[in-house]
Amino acid sequence: xxxxxxxxxxxxxxxxxxxxxxxxxxxxxxxxxxxxxxxxxxxxxxxxxxxxxxxxxxxxxxxxxxxxxxxxxxxxxxxxxxxxxxxxxxxxxxxxxxxxxxxxxxxxxxxxxxxxxxxxxxxxxxxxxxxxxxxxxxxxxxxxxxxxxxx
Numbered sequence: 339x340x341x342x343x344x345x346x347x348x349x350x351x352x353x354x355x356x357x358x359x360x361x362x363x364x365x366x367x368x369x370x371x372x373x374x375x376x377x378x379x380x381x382x383x384x385x386x387x388x389x390x391x392x393x394x395x396x397x398x399x400x401x402x403x404x405x406x407x408x409x410x411x412x413x414x415x416x417x418x419x420x421x422x423x424x425x426x427x428x429x430x431x432x433x434x435x436x437x438x439x440x441x442x443x444x445x446x447x448x449x450x451x452x453x454x455x456x457x458x459x460x461x462x463x464x465x466x467x468x469x470x471x472x473x474x475x476x477x478x479x480x481x482x483x484x485x486x487x488x489x
Contacts (some may be wrong), residue, residue, distance in 0.1 A: 407444035416476030
């Protein structure tokens with residue numbers, strides 16, 4: 339996991355070439371240009387989608403993880419609570435493609451706000467969309483970055 343300021347995104351280059359490409363796009367210009375459509379930076383290897391949704395009570399949220407991709411979550415408006423845990427300590431209840439859903443206890447918590455980004459790697463199950471103080475409409479950009487091969 340990496341939690342940092344958008345302003346320091348380039349400090350994390352060198353982990354993987356696909357991650358480098360995504361980090362280079364964490365700029366005010368790119369983020370403000372996002373519309374409703376997915377933006378492909380390197381086809382299925384690196385792409386970004388913007389979402390707007392209402393935060394939910396903790397009991398309505400669940401953990402998700404991926405094996406082929408890492409995610410970069412960037413809050414554009416509003417704030418949400420996030421919990422993290424290793425998938426090994428959680429109970430898997432769904433799996434579709436590279437999406438694995440889990441239930442269980444988080445190990446670490448944080449609040450993601452505008453100006454922050456969170457990188458979650460394949461061993462970082464993440465429970466997102468949770469309310470901070472009450473219901474809130476949030477807008478978020480999520481980069482999907484392929485870092486592993488396989489099915």
